[in-house]
Amino acid sequence: MALGHDRDGDRLTVRGVVRNPASGMALDRITAVVLVYKEDGGFVGSGRAAVDSTMLGPGGETAFTVTVPAASRIGRYRVSFAALKIASSRTWIVVIEVGIENVRANPSVQPSARMSV
Numbered sequence: 001m002a003l004g005h006d007r008d009g010d011r012l013t014v015r016g017v018v019r020n021p022a023s024g025m026a027l028d029r030i031t032a033v034v035l036v037y038k039e040d041g042g043f044v045g046s047g048r049a050a051v052d053s054t055m056l057g058p059g060g061e062t063a064f065t066v067t068v069p070a071a072s073r074i075g076r077y078r079v080s081f082a083a084l085k086i087a088s089s090r091t092w093i094v095v096i097e098v099g100i101e102n103v104r105a106n107p108s109v110q111p112s113a114r115m116s117v
Contacts (some may be wrong), residue, residue: 003079010072012036014079018051019061027056027083032064039075044068056083 003016014034020027030051036044047068056062068077 005077011067011069012047012071012074012077013065013067014047014077015063015065016079017061017063018056018081020056020058022059024058025085026058027085029054030056030062030081030083032066033080033082034066034068035078035080036068036071036074037076037078038073041075044071044074051081 003014005012005014007013012034014032016032018030018032030053031048032051033046033048035046038044045068047066049064049066051062051064053060053062066079
């Protein structure tokens with residue numbers, strides 16, 4: 001996953017690319033979720049948005065952009081993804097936690113993340 005963020009007034013916009021490993025299963029209706037925290041760990045707010053591709057097969061990748069309004073006092077944020085996992089006749093809801101990024105750090109980071117379970 002590639003990840004970066006921009007500030008515009010009191011808004012935080014998180015952009016990136018998420019990849020489903022070649023060994024992963026097909027995922028559908030993927031939503032990126034950003035949770036924003038103050039420096040002391042207090043919750044500020046959240047934003048969510050569908051990723052650019054509605055279906056992500058094994059080895060596929062897609063971009064995402066999530067904007068969190070009214071987020072002027074940000075210390076860090078957490079990015080996660082929720083998706084439907086499609087296998088045979090069963091469908092599961094999958095949540096993938098990516099990790100927390102410090103807003104004061106370099107706005108373009110490369111955390112290691114996998115989009116399969």
